[in-house]
Amino acid sequence: MVAVNSPLATTLSNDEVLRYSRHLIMPEVGMAGQQKLKAARVLCIGAGGLGSPLALYLAAAGVGTLGLVDFDVVDLTNLQRQIIHTVEDVGRPKLDSAHEKLTAINPFVNVRKFETKLTSGNALDLFRDFDIIADGTDNFPTRYLVNDACVLSGKPNVYASIFRFEGQASVFATEGGPCYRCLYPEPPPPGLVPSCAEGGVLGILPGLLGVIQATEVIKLILGSGESLIGRLLLVDALGMRFRELKLRKNPECPVCGVNPTVRELIDYNQFCGIRGEEAPVTASVPEIQPVELKARLDRGDNIFILDVREPHEYQICNLGGHLIPLGDLPARMNELDSSREIVAHCRSGVRSAKAVTLLRQAGFAKVKNLAGGILAWADKVDPTVPKY
Ligand SMILES: [Zn+2]
16 A cells, blocks of 8 residues: 555564564454564654654554654643643653653654754655654644645655544545645635634544544554545544545645646745744734733723633633623723723733724724733733633
8 A cells, every 4th residue: 555665674572572462463463564563664743732642552553663753842731632741741842751751662663853843944854764754733834844745755644633622634645645735725814723722622632633643554554454545534522423525636736736836845834824933913003011011000000901802711810801802892892981091911912912903993092902911911920820
């Protein structure tokens, strides 16, 4: 099915035979399959939510070489789903943490760490030494980059993505099979699809999808079973429903079609409409710093605090402000007094910047954005306010 380097010289030690005995006694895997697994080289993009179960199970199953690409450090908010990391790892590079767990499970695995951001400049070089690429990224520029680099280098792209309670998985860029761009020729407009950091994700969901990815990787290596090539698996964890869509290779596909227009890696931030790391959404809106706001409130200045987050966020923490979620603001502006000084805030300052723009357009001249939102307030003014 997929050309994995020949397992010619790969033999198993007695320790390995014992370790993999539950594989070896199944004729579908057997000694030949286990040798294929040992000879296989799989590159996981990201050691986060999807990468955690993916890498853990591939290592346990005996995949011989596991590459990991990640440049992040472990954060406390990761532990709700990124089960390869522990409390002791907070603040450490994810690669070091993952490496330790993987070799603790299976010392026979050769873990190769690439502490870097995957870019158009390094992707093809990184992919060269691997047979299969597993995409565990959480953003569109990297997802298109992984796909195009897989198509250009002829390596299968075992894909999954997750959001809130839903996930999807497929296998792209195999010979004759569709690629991610056959399914999604264009990225969504920037800002339309929130990230997991913005929209949240159920902790178990990357577990479900990451294990599906690991299953597909192992099937590709063994060359058995019916892979997700040409099928998009849709997982709805709330309804606990698994559906699938048939996918066809698009002859017009710009990267894998008959007359491809993308023949080398491009600038994927530009392609996805993102300038630099993050679009500067809060620029050009009048701001007030948390420390200045605190000083003025302490002085007794008559400032109206407007909280534009959602009610469930207000329950986590609040500054005692008047709650009008951003989406309700256009219809509820009559609750506000345009003669008063208003400071709008949200979690990080992005939504409230939009609120300030809306209000200014509606004639509220004395409205400002709390720079950095309630997170900055917690950092700079009141450390007892929980951050989320
Ligand atoms: Zn395509």
